[in-house]
Amino acid sequence: MRLTEIIRLTRAHLAIGSEIEVRDIQKAFSSDLMSDVLTLDTEHILLITGLANVQLVRTAEMADIEVVLLARNKKASPEMIELAKETGLVILETPYSIFRASGILYENGLNPVY
Amino acid sequence: MKLVFEIARGDFTAAGKASSGIKKVLKQLLVDPKTIKRIVVAVYEAEVNVVAHSVGGTLTANISGNEITVVVQDYGPGISDIEQAMKVGFSTASRKVREMGFGAGMGLPNIKKNTDELTIQSQPGKGTMLVFSISI
Ligand SMILES: Nc1ncnc2c1ncn2[C@@H]1O[C@H](COP(=O)(O)OP(=O)(O)O)[C@@H](O)[C@H]1O
Numbered sequence: 165m166r167l168t169e170i171i172r173l174t175r176a177h178l179a180i181g182s183e184i185e186v187r188d189i190q191k192a193f194s195s196d197l198m199s200d201v202l203t204l205d206t207e208h209i210l211l212i213t214g215l216a217n218v219q220l221v222r223t224a225e226m227a228d229i230e231v232v233l234l235a236r237n238k239k240a241s242p243e244m245i246e247l248a249k250e251t252g253l254v255i256l257e258t259p260y261s262i263f264r265a266s267g268i269l270y271e272n273g274l275n276p277v278y
Numbered sequence: 279m280k281l282v283f284e285i286a287r288g289d290f291t292a293a294g295k296a297s298s299g300i301k302k303v304l305k306q307l308l309v310d311p312k313t314i315k316r317i318v319v320a321v322y323e324a325e326v327n328v329v330a331h332s333v334g335g336t337l338t339a340n341i342s343g344n345e346i347t348v349v350v351q352d353y354g355p356g357i358s359d360i361e362q363a364m365k366v367g368f369s370t371a372s373r374k375v376r377e378m379g380f381g382a383g384m385g386l387p388n389i390k391k392n393t394d395e396l397t398i399q400s401q402p403g404k405g406t407m408l409v410f411s412i413s414i
C-alpha cells in the first residue's frame with residue numbers, strides 16, 4: 165500500500181519525514197511493547213503504536229522500520245522529531261485509535277506481520 | 279576496530295547511542311542488513327537493561343575479521359538467578375521502565391535468540407557482564 169494511501173485512510177498528519185510519495189509498505193504491526201517489536205523478523209513495516217517517546221524512534225531504527233503511526237492523537241515530541249531527522253524515520257499522527265487505524269488499513273489490504 | 283560507550287543509570291534518552299553508533303559502522307562495512315539487525319537489536323536490549331536495572335556501565339564492541347564481540351559490563355546490583363532472568367516473561371522492571379515500552383521480560387531471551395554465543399556472568403552486589411558474539 166502506498167504511504168500516501170495510508171495517510172489518507174487514517175487521516176494522518178505528517179509530523180516528520182521525507183519522500184512520502186515514493187514509499188510503499190506491505191505489512192503492519194500494532195504494539196506498545198518495544199521489546200516485542202524488537203523480536204520481529206520482518207523489516208520495512210508500518211508500526212502502529214500508542215507509545216510516543218524516544219524509545220520508539222530508537223526501536224524503529226534498530227528494527228529497520230521506516231514509518232510509525234502514532235494513534236489517538238499522540239504527538240511526536242521535539243526530542244522524537246530531532247532523533248527521527250537523524251535516523252530518517254517518518255512519524256505520522258492519527259486521531260484514530262490503534263484498533264480503528266489497524267482495522268481500516270487491514271480492510272484496505274495492508275497485510276499483518278503475523 | 280574497537281568501539282567503547284558509557285551507559286548511564288536511568289538515562290533512557292541515551293539508551294540507543296551504542297546500538298546506533300555500532301549500526302553506522304556496520305553499514306559502512308557493508309555487513310548484510312539482516313545481520314546488522316540481529317546485532318543492534320541485541321546491543322539495544324543490553325543497553326536498555328543497563329539503564330533500567332543497573333547503576334550504569336560500559337559497552338565495548340570489537341569488530342575483527344568476520345566477527346563482532348560485544349562486552350557489556352555494569353557495576354551492579356547483579357543478577358542473583360541468571361537462569362530465571364533468562365526466562366521469557368520474568369522481569370523486575372519498574373513501572374517507569376514498562377511505560378518506556380520495555381519490562382516484559384523479553385530482553386535477555388531476545389539477546390540469546392539474536393546472538394551466536396552468549397555468556398552472562400554476574401556477582402550479586404557487584405555487577406553483571408554480558409559477552410556475546412555474532413559472525414558477520
Ligand atoms: N544488567 C542487569 N543488571 C541487573 N539485573 C538485570 C540486568 N539485566 C537484566 N536483569 C534482570 O533480568 C530480568 C530480565 O531481563 P530482560 O529479559 O531484559 O527483561 P526486562 O528488562 O524486560 O525486565 C530483569 O527484569 C532484571 O531483573
Ligand SMILES: [Mg+2]
Nearest residue numbers: 326327385386
Ligand atoms: Mg530488558
